[in-house]
Amino acid sequence: MRFDVLTLFPEMFAPFVASGVTRRAYESGQVEVVLWNPRDFAQGNYKRVDDRPFGGGPGMVMMAEPLAACLDAALAARGAGGEVPVVLFSPIGEALRHESVERWSASEGAVLICGRYEGIDQRFIDSRITHQISLGDFVLSGGEIAAMALLDAVARLQPGVLGDEASHVQDSFNPALDGLLDCPHYTRPEQWNGQGVPAPLLSGHHAQIERWRRDQRLTITAARRPELIEAARAAGRLGKADEAVLKKKL
Incomplete structure (x- = not known):
């Protein structure tokens, strides 16, 4: 399975995929993780990916265009027909539970969107996001930790990743x-x-x-x-x- 991750901080994932027992899933190719930086698809000298929110207020909002261009490139690189799930990690999303982890672990993967700042332009969410997932009733500074949580939960369910195949059967x-x-x-x-x-x-x-x-x-x-x-x-x-x-x- 393949997970394409759109993140402004791809460097956060390097130690993650190389550490712990779940690294076996990434090294074997059972779970492929491909990183994409929306900044690489931004326009102008400063490669800007965020701007002030309409209506005022604190913080910045991620712009739709760099995200859309980055997503298009990720989808094209997958080279797969049919609809690919595009997941945004958000407090309003469905809570991540064991049942949904099992479904993802048996899937072909997805594109994971890691938001930052105050949020993402709603027009991008409305037009491109197919699933929203929440880790719980709290807010993180970005979607990277949530993406890692999903990847870790999926990776440990792959055959041969845990030292004992019965280990995950005894999980909570x-x-x-x-x-x-x-x-x-x-x-x-x-x-x-x-x-x-x-x-x-x-x-x-x-x-x-x-x-x-x-x-x-x-x-x-x-x-x-x-x-x-x-x-x-x-x-x-x-x-x-x-x-x-x-x-x-x-």
Whole structure:
């Protein structure tokens, strides 16, 4: 899959694609990342990409024309027929969730637009953007971190990227765990700062270990994200033993 990223700061992505376990996805070509700078498509000696907002107000607004020219070049370079998703990272976008990450991870990729300053000329958004994505109810100084978050989430789902193929199956929000949050994890030594490891994890009893982990997922999810419990319940994913655990913790 290929992601073309339109950003005024392409240098931010160099260490990102070369670091951590997800670099395997980029090095192998499973996830191709191509960077484009709208400034390269701006006119005039100063290659200006922003201007003051009509109506006044603080900050600057990214101009439509350099973005449109840059986007056209990215789409042409992809050389693919059909509609290519063009994604803008924005507070008004759809929240990025595990389900949507899975869809993107199985797609052919997209063009990712990283906004800056006070925003982007709405005419460009109206005419060229097909999807808007939000990381949450907060504002970043630009879309680069959001783009990296999507790329990282997609890359780690590619075959062979994680050391253990089962790793992502145990992630929080994964349908394989009924959409619950993950359980706590422990490693050596058995004693650290006067704290031990829960006995079930030392038992060697597979069923006991799995029941302990399931109980932890249930109680943590009920405490932190109760709406996920309701969603699992509505989908018929909770059994009698699960409900007993939840009732006991109330």
